[in-house]
Amino acid sequence: MGSIVHYAPISRVVVFGGTHGNEMSGVTLAKHWLKDPSEIQRQTFTTESCIANPLAVEKCVRYLDQDLNRCFSNEILRSPESEGDPYEVKRAREINQQYVSGVPSFDFAFDLHNTTSNMGATLLRCSKDDLLSLHLANYLQSNSEDQSMPCYNYLIDIPEKDNAYLQHITKHALCLELGPQPQGVIRSDMLSRMRELVNQALDFINLFNKGKEFPSFETDIYKFVSRVDFPRDSTGEIAAVIHAELQDKDYIPLKCGDPIFKTLSGKDVYYEDEKVLYPTFINEAAYYEKKVAFILTEKVNWKVPALKVEQ
Amino acid sequence: MGSIVHYAPISRVVVFGGTHGNEMSGVTLAKHWLKDPSEIQRQTFTTESCIANPLAVEKCVRYLDQDLNRCFSNEILRSPESEGDPYEVKRAREINQQYVSGVPSFDFAFDLHNTTSNMGATLLRCSKDDLLSLHLANYLQSNSEDQSMPCYNYLIDIPEKDNAYLQHITKHALCLELGPQPQGVIRSDMLSRMRELVNQALDFINLFNKGKEFPSFETDIYKFVSRVDFPRDSTGEIAAVIHAELQDKDYIPLKCGDPIFKTLSGKDVYYEDEKVLYPTFINEAAYYEKKVAFILTEKVNWKVPALKVEQ
Incomplete structure (x- = not known):
């Protein structure tokens, strides 16, 4: 008994760092993997790395004109371009063009963030329907039971039509939100933990592609209520x-x-x-x-x- | 035996917050004391509070054009004004005008900073010759022996002619550098510790003005060597x-x-x-x-x- 959810195999993964330009674990890893992507390749799919907001990274600020991670709404992505568009609006369209509208398009996005809050390794998802990323989160949690930095499963349940987060653009996605780390600082502990999580996540996708069946499970999810x-x-x-x-x-x-x-x-x-x-x-x-x-x-x-x- | 150093009494004290606009303990305290300065008054002198870099505070950035805390050189303060001067250069001249060139001028400046480093309560001085602030640092250290956040005595020994720090402008000065605290964040522990230190420092000046003799002492000083x-x-x-x-x-x-x-x-x-x-x-x-x-x-x-x- 018990149903099994099926998804198509993952063929192209993108790892975004620097969606916020002063969150340094992702910035540092994405830059490193752009120079040497060998670490993030797996047998059954290809992985690319991308600095999502390069001008914000250059200036070491969160954003230039507005928060890039609120620019991936259908409304923004589908509206006609205009000369006076904020930098992040232009950049959101470019990213969408490059990784989604292009052929072949990408089917899994990681978005690497840091927070100044004591959030440990928070695995943040914006869609309750993406069960692949939920299995992935469970895999990361199971692999980290002896870690000093615990993993938390976090859900901001946003209807697809209202979702303006970067992770909106691909079919499957996971945001890693690690902290505490000050803006503009690279802490070795945060960097190595994030690196390990991305590598384990890529291992999971590889196992999935190869046909491993992941059993049903129960999990605690921290679900957004209010600000x-x-x-x-x-x-x-x-x-x-x-x-x-x-x-x-x-x-x-x-x-x-x-x-x-x-x-x-x-x-x-x-x-x-x-x-x-x-x-x-x-x-x-x-x-x-x-x-x-x-x-x-x-x-x-x-x-x-x-x-x-x-x- | 033993010599005694004498200084004139202190009549006007200024407490600067927001010299760096995203170091939030000083920003928060200076704003509070501008609204209600009663806490920082003492019997024998007056105290004013000042937001040193108001535009940087407004934007919650370190500075707009350049580091204000490197703009108080004799060269900058004495050079003729020019339309195209960086904002912080203009602001340094305004501060110098208001607190030093004015009559009566201020004789003690506190400059409130935070760092993302684990520096505890660092008492930073830029002049080896100011023995009043050194006695003050010793007083703060003696009062904090049971504290979880220890006090350190820090010296960047800069010849008077090369000193471009804000604390250069008054005869006596002390910079409080508390951390770790991320930029843009107000941590309650840092805020209350800084507040306590400023109040104790004002108590010290009051005792000094009233004629209390502070005995000679030995102290460890962490002295700048290299970057x-x-x-x-x-x-x-x-x-x-x-x-x-x-x-x-x-x-x-x-x-x-x-x-x-x-x-x-x-x-x-x-x-x-x-x-x-x-x-x-x-x-x-x-x-x-x-x-x-x-x-x-x-x-x-x-x-x-x-x-x-x-x-």
């Missing part, structure tokens, strides 16, 4: 900072009455919801401008059917 | 990263044979000098563009004479 902003004063300025007791506590259950902020005059602000949720992206540098202090998730348990390549 | 760049390939690109065994080991003695870098092909690079030195600013984000992977210091022991206010 929480900093308390602000009447001018819109931040009036309280992440509480010392919340800082670095990503994925630790947040319970009613737990302190979440401290005002500059020393007052504690508490979490007041009766529902236990799991905070993530706590104090992520890039989210200050998005007015996000942390992101709440719920932990859901899924049963995932077995997987095998289409014959 | 070390990353290994680079023929195109100038970084070819090795800070070794995992060096990362976060600021102020830990570096001995011949210790690994300092790891190349992307996995080879260790070792420290080869016979002289034991003390690495600092290891993996500071802002120093990548300065081609600095870390800064070597030597630990020197100084005997500092007693201090008392001039009557």
Whole structure:
């Protein structure tokens, strides 16, 4: 008994680094693999590496005009080009042209990110329907049980038509989000862990292509619920900072009455919801401008059917 | 026996935050104290707060055109103004005008910084001759012996004529350099430690003004020796990263044979000098563009004479 999900074999994989130009693990690896791609080749498919936002990488900033990782909506990709388009809009169209509209097109994208939050190795997916990447995430988790940097399965469940993330463009995709690492810094521990995860992920795809059947499993998924902003004063300025007791506590259950902020005059602000949720992206540098202090998730348990390549 | 150093009483103190616009402890405190300066007032002197680089703070970047903290040279401050001057050059002249050339001028400046390096609470001075700030550093160290974030005494010994740091403009000055903290992030622990240090420093100045004699003491000082760049390939690109065994080991003695870098092909690079030195600013984000992977210091022991206010 039990159904098996079938997908076509993967023939072309692309590994994006530098989607945000100051997230240095992916930038460093993508640059290295562009010079020497031998490490990321496997028997049953080809892999390319790409710096997604080269000008942002050159300047070591997140982006020039707007967040590239919110430019891959159908609306942007299908709208006519215009001289005054923001750099990242142009770049999104170029990437789509090169890896998707082209023949042959790519069927798996890795997108390599870092966060200043204590998120360990977060395996972030934007589609609940892509069961290949969910099996892949499970494979990475199973391979990392003795690791000091744990793997977390993260889902931002976005309807296909609204998905503007880079991982929207290919049929299958996974974003690796490793932290904590400051923007503009290459930490050896983050770099080697990300390198290992990409290599294990490529091994998984190779096994999949070769016909290995991956059994059904149960897994915990941290699923996006809501964004929480900093308390602000009447001018819109931040009036309280992440509480010392919340800082670095990503994925630790947040319970009613737990302190979440401290005002500059020393007052504690508490979490007041009766529902236990799991905070993530706590104090992520890039989210200050998005007015996000942390992101709440719920932990859901899924049963995932077995997987095998289409014959 | 034993000489006593005398200085005039301090009448006006300025606390600069946001000299680098993305070093958030100082930015946050300076903004807060601009709104409510009561916390930083003392009986015997007045204190003002100032955002040194307001446009960089607004954009949450280190600087717009060039590093403001290298713009306070005599040459820049005395040269004629020109329309095309970089923003930070203009701003350095404005700050100098407001706090030094003005009457009455300020006699003590604090400059609040953060680093991505594991530097704890580093008390950084650019003049070996300012014994008031050295006594102040000793006072802060004595008050922090039970702290999880230790205080270090740091000296970049720059001849007065070559000093381009903000702390050059006043007779007495101290830079607080707290880390690790990512750029663009406000960590509660760093914020409260910096706040405490500034308050203790103001207490010290108050005691000094009131005539308290501070006895002579011996102290260890980490003194700038040299900058070390990353290994680079023929195109100038970084070819090795800070070794995992060096990362976060600021102020830990570096001995011949210790690994300092790891190349992307996995080879260790070792420290080869016979002289034991003390690495600092290891993996500071802002120093990548300065081609600095870390800064070597030597630990020197100084005997500092007693201090008392001039009557």
